[in-house]
Amino acid sequence: MKDNTAFLNIDLDLVCSENLNPLLSEIQNKTFNLYNKKHNGVYKVSIEINEQQNTPEKTLIEFCEIIEKLTPKSKKIWKKCTKKCFNIGFESKNGSHEYLTKITTSTLKRVVRLEADIEMTIYSFS
Secondary structure (H helix, E strand, C coil): CCCCCEEEEEEEEEEECCCCHHHHHHHCCCEEEEEEEEECCEEEEEEEECCCCCCHHHHHHHHHHHHHCCCHHHHHHHHHCCEEEEEEEEEEECCCCCCCCCCCHHHHHHHHHCCCEEEEEEEEEC
């Protein structure tokens, strides 16, 4: 790791009462599963795109393109998800200086149209 703060990746976290496997099968050539479990009747999935981009903006755009191209069947599953969240991960070393990244209005609008949230996780390393 460099001696500063850096973008790591974005995980897409989904929670649904319906099986998410048909949706995952449709996008499996562009994504990979970090987590895919059913617990107490609820399906929970966390995925990343195969070719992670070097900025949150570019990665969000890639995710949006994948989700926007879903078939009607998978879009129905997407809409039933009670959680649709893009979790943007950063790493930060002790003593790191500020880190600036931008997510444009146009990309935020796409995320909103998908009815998804954005979270940020900062992993601190000493």
